[in-house]
Amino acid sequence: MGADAVFRVEGLRKSFGQNEVLGGISVELHAGEVTVLMGANGAGKSTLVKIVSGVYERGAGTMRLAGQAFDPKSPAEAIRAGVVTVHQNINDGVVADLDVATNLTLDRLSGKGASLLFKPAAIRAEARAVADRMGLAIDLRARVSDLSLADRQMVAIARAMAHQPKVLILDEPTSSLSSAEADRLFALIDRLRGQGVAILYISHRMSDIRRLADRIVSMRDGIISGTFDRNPLDYEGAVNAMLGRKIHLDRVVARNSARAVFTADGLQLAQGARPISITLGAGEVVAITGLVGVGKTALAETLFGVRRPLAGTMHMDGKPYTPGSAREAIAAGVFLVAKDRAMSGIVGGFNIERNISLPFLKRMSGLSVMKKRAERAAARRQIDELGIVCRSEKDELSALSGGNQQKVMVARWMSQASRLFILDEPFQGVDISARRDIAAKLRASADGRATLLFVTELDEALETADRILVMSEHTIVGEHRNVDIDLDRLLAQVAGGPLHSAA
């Protein structure tokens, strides 16, 4: 099997400081095959891609391309050697203000041997050849900024293919495409597969994976946790290997809730998605799990008022709840610890105390003048309660570890009482002990409010929640009480297998 591998990495390791991101990765890619790489956030996928494409230097291990040692020092070197990567952000792959022809031949405009003058006719002829080889039906004179996302994606891939690479890496290429647009992309990938290109396809979308995969490699915590190449492919096994299912040290004692705090009826998140109806009870911790891109964040943002549902109603304590902004949601007692703390949580110029008090400045001021003593007291209380490791409440957040930064984000919203407490991926980039601290605190303080977590990793749901809901394709497809869970059925729902009725 391994003899005809075009591209092979063995024992690849990479650390950033103390933090080992890749712990010995071995992968093979074969000519004319699509290998799908699956992994949750933080599993090390992007680090792997960056090493292969020459952005990062590897820590240890070997890479061989067609039998030769492959050791790129820069992205340009990797491309010249025949390994081309199309990154997730489409606009990194194209120059929006230039026309399609120039984009397709962009890489010949610089570097050794490039002509000093820009020759439009020669460029267009060359671009035509590239486009024909790819079966690309786009006007070569069109400006890229006028194209749809899918067309831009095609141009980016065609541009990559202009180098006639042996290995093509596609990093979540469908994440911003509609399904019709994705179909065109798949047709293109089929064509490339027919031409004998070895393709590494990174995605979370089960529908893409079912459509394309010849092999599946699952990654978890910096190692390969499963390789699946026997027909028919074991999709559930791949999801399981990616999300993990360890022996649980901290099983929770699932509680029942008597009184509903929040209800949603017929909430529709996306065009064509089945409506969602959920009820969340007081004192209950509910986790919603599902793969990346199934609409978890969309649901969190809808509940928090920063996104409007297409249809449906919500009630808080029996009263209609129609938040028009984060401000209104907060006033109604709905708090959100948003996903990606660096982007949407941490205020870099503020210390711990100021980060914690941010949403509640009004409650901590008299005649609009800040009450610094109340602010400091609230911060100290939260530092104590969550065990935030710091010198004092005046520390800058940049001085804290990822886990402690996340504790500050949770502390921000725990410093005041809420009715519905939502946390979107609260354990992302958080070490295990901080994760345990946060989960324990969430459960201990759950009385009197409904707590809703959105997590991709099953372990996190199993460790914290009383009830687990499964999301797929922007709707809820399963519900489980966290007592003697039928994990096989849950995983099948996560993998979005053959149509099944919601439990």
Place this chain on the structure above:
Amino acid sequence: MSSSLAERATARERSMTLRDHAIRYGFIVLLFGLIGYFAIAADGFVSPQSAVFIFQSVAITGVLALGVTATLVVGGFDLSIGSVATSAMMAASYAMVVLEQNAIVAVIACLAIGVVVGLINGWLIVYMRVPDLLATLGMMFLLLGLQRIPTEGRSIATGMTMPDGSVANGRFSEAFLALGRHRIDFFIPNLIPVSVVVLIALAVLIWFFLEYTRFGRMMYAVGSNERAAELAGAPVKAYKIWAYVISGVFASIGGILLAARLGRGDIASGNNLLLDAVAAALIGYAVLGAAKPNAFGTAVGAVFVGVLLQGLTMMNAPYYTQDFVKGAVLVVALVFTFALSGRGRT
């Protein structure tokens, strides 16, 4: 072996703190060094009159700089402050000289210009998504032209001939002129000009607003991480627009002081207002290692520029060397802020 390692570590720590101190107090030390140098080199530099003169020379740019600080805090910028100030000056002159109104009407007209320009700037930036530099640059050109339209490019003074041939007979009211010329007794009779009092009052006001009120706090949050501020319930758009209104109003107050000092609507005045004010605000980043816009730093920055110019003038340095020195100081201040403190953000 291990002891030498430990020594090296402590040595590194000491040099780190030395660097921290340099960043923190560098500019204050430089300011006092400068005062010391001029005290020795320039006769009569250290006197109450000289100190007052420095404050008076920076009063108008200082007020503008405090206003632009508000826009810097929310992560914006306002290039229109200089032309808002001169527009306000022209409006005040027009109101009193041509329309023969009293001082109160003139002041209200100026403040209204500040508010309206601030609202338009904010609207362009927040709702029309025009980048802040471009929107306020456009507004600057617009105002430079607009302020000359009513008089077809003439300066405004009592007895001027209007475009239609009539003669404007109104005059600046005494009350208005007092804003620029009256001096308050302070130990020495007739020592402190009203404009300096206005500067100090506004500096204290904006400093208190930014440092101690929840609005100021939220403005800093908006400037540092807009999305986080929005998810924390802040009306981000309103805060941004307010920042431009503050900037516009402060600039129009600067214009009132300018008109009161000159006693006429001089179209050639106010050329340096924008650059001096921006320089003061940016120098303010470096004061006490703040590495962020702040009212206290801006005030120190304005005084710094004033001391420098007054000292150079008293040493008979030609005017063009003053511009050169001002620019050099600004560049050094920016290096302090962005490179040395390592906390620079765009």
